[in-house]
Amino acid sequence: MENTSSVKRSSNRSDILEHTLHGITETLEQALFxxxxxxxxxxxxxxxxxxxxxxxxxxLIGVALSHSLLVLLAIYFLALLFAWTSAIPAGLLIKRxxxxxxxxxxxxxxxALFITPGxxxxxxxxxxxxxxxxxxxTAAFLLLRVSTSASLTLLLILxxxxxxxxxxxxxxxxxxxxxxxxxxxxRYIYLLLHTANDMFLSRKSRMVxxxxxxxxxxxxxxxxxxxxxxxxNLSSEVYLAMQSRGYRGAVVTLKPFRMxxxxxxxxxxxxxxxxxxxxxxx
Amino acid sequence: MLNTKPxxxxxxxxxxxxxxxxxxxxxxxxxxxxxxxxxxxxxGSGKSTLLKLLDGLYFPTGGEIQAFGNPVTEEALxxxxxxxxxxxxxxxxxxxTDVQLFSASVLDEVAFAPLQLGLPRDEVNxxxxxxxxxxxxxxxxxxxxxxxxxxEKRRVALASLLSLNPDVWLLDEPTTGLDPxxxxxxxxxxxxxxxxxxxxxxxTHDLTLAEEIASRICVFSExxxxxxxxxxxxxxxxxxxxxxxxxxxxxxxxxxxx
Numbered sequence: 001m002e003n004t005s006s007v008k009r010s011s012n013r014s015d016i017l018e019h020t021l022h023g024i025t026e027t028l029e030q031a032l033f034x035x036x037x038x039x040x041x042x043x044x045x046x047x048x049x050x051x052x053x054x055x056x057x058x059x060l061i062g063v064a065l066s067h068s069l070l071v072l073l074a075i076y077f078l079a080l081l082f083a084w085t086s087a088i089p090a091g092l093l094i095k096r097x098x099x100x101x102x103x104x105x106x107x108x109x110x111x112a113l114f115i116t117p118g119x120x121x122x123x124x125x126x127x128x129x130x131x132x133x134x135x136x137x138t139a140a141f142l143l144l145r146v147s148t149s150a151s152l153t154l155l156l157i158l159x160x161x162x163x164x165x166x167x168x169x170x171x172x173x174x175x176x177x178x179x180x181x182x183x184x185x186x187r188y189i190y191l192l193l194h195t196a197n198d199m200f201l202s203r204k205s206r207m208v209x210x211x212x213x214x215x216x217x218x219x220x221x222x223x224x225x226x227x228x229x230x231x232x233n234l235s236s237e238v239y240l241a242m243q244s245r246g247y248r249g250a251v252v253t254l255k256p257f258r259m260x261x262x263x264x265x266x267x268x269x270x271x272x273x274x275x276x277x278x279x280x281x282x
Numbered sequence: 283m284l285n286t287k288p289x290x291x292x293x294x295x296x297x298x299x300x301x302x303x304x305x306x307x308x309x310x311x312x313x314x315x316x317x318x319x320x321x322x323x324x325x326g327s328g329k330s331t332l333l334k335l336l337d338g339l340y341f342p343t344g345g346e347i348q349a350f351g352n353p354v355t356e357e358a359l360x361x362x363x364x365x366x367x368x369x370x371x372x373x374x375x376x377x378x379t380d381v382q383l384f385s386a387s388v389l390d391e392v393a394f395a396p397l398q399l400g401l402p403r404d405e406v407n408x409x410x411x412x413x414x415x416x417x418x419x420x421x422x423x424x425x426x427x428x429x430x431x432x433x434e435k436r437r438v439a440l441a442s443l444l445s446l447n448p449d450v451w452l453l454d455e456p457t458t459g460l461d462p463x464x465x466x467x468x469x470x471x472x473x474x475x476x477x478x479x480x481x482x483x484x485x486t487h488d489l490t491l492a493e494e495i496a497s498r499i500c501v502f503s504e505x506x507x508x509x510x511x512x513x514x515x516x517x518x519x520x521x522x523x524x525x526x527x528x529x530x531x532x533x534x535x536x537x538x539x540x
Binding site (some may be wrong): 234244 | 334337339362365366369370373374376378380381382384385386387389390393394395397398399400403406407410424426427428429442443446
């Protein structure tokens, strides 16, 4: 009994530590999982990254401009179909989008149900509130637009390695130096996450006694300060490494993409779908 | 070999970090073309700082460095023509491969130097293919560097310099974190560069590596000074010198047996 309560107390005390470790591990695992999916054989994986970036962007514009719930629903199911043909379990896409949706868009959409003026759709007698038909349509549009957009974006991210997405941004006239900085940010955040993970694990391995809130705060502050110091040192060393290989302020990159006939075909298909969505959704 | 014009001429060079912490104290050193010079020293003796000075990334707080007969100064490296010529001829492999490999993919990494130095795209592609093939990492082409193992990262780092094909290779603790097979492969790689007439300057405290690749050794003391320079065999057999410079130790359990 004593042992049990001691373990319980100890686990409560190390909550912050465990929670942080869990968060870091989950982030690292998700990155690994996305990389594994992008290496699978599937429709989206086989397309040129530029085609994917342009097509997803075009479809997002189509979603934003469409004023028909049916059209939005059709694009959403199309996204699920593309996920299925790209070896992404539809359940994964649905779960990732709809688990996060209520916390963000749901909170915005909820009041719209009641405050948008229009004919009554449903009375909630216990709460004394009325859901209006216009409110319901507005909330449905908001949720469907966001879920479709999020699904399309996830489709791109899950089927394309991050470095390739960045390189493909070049076709949208994003400056090379911006792409390089984005790439380095992702790369070094990943490295610092690993370092943070090691530091938390090292702290955990040496923790035998009680850690109260102030000690927890001290530990987090110390780890944050060390990480900041490491990242500053890293940034100056990376700059030296770039200078050593000829960097003088302007970045030149290779654009290694080659369009295949099937890329052109799919580009026209996606642009066609977008045009149709805009026309039918007017 | 010693009659050839020095690739680097280091005269009375000192360096202090932020004007307080001494890293190098009045160093004199000449490096000749085709040499495989080992800078041997304990941690914190100033080896890495010297390599950064030779690569024109830091500049001496005292003394002078000449490369290929020209002074390497901040002002000289501001000149595009000199900078390009210098960077094309001298390459540095950092000790920490995570610092060296900053690009989003292996392909971008290997292409970085030749692209920055203005080589035509076709030539860059040819060099990238050739470097990846030479280091047997063609399969890693599209991979993100941070996903690679220590040995793979080291190969990519070397490929990122091989695509530049510099005359002088500066290697900072190249065996750090490598397993025995990768270490052995690295030794072969360095010897190959040396046989092709490249100048290789390696900073290390690894005596085995020094024995394998050195044509000359320069020993740094923990006071940041050069305390010996010369024939590898003579230096590696001078146990008192190595002991004084914290490069070899008499283990207590060995002494007990004696």
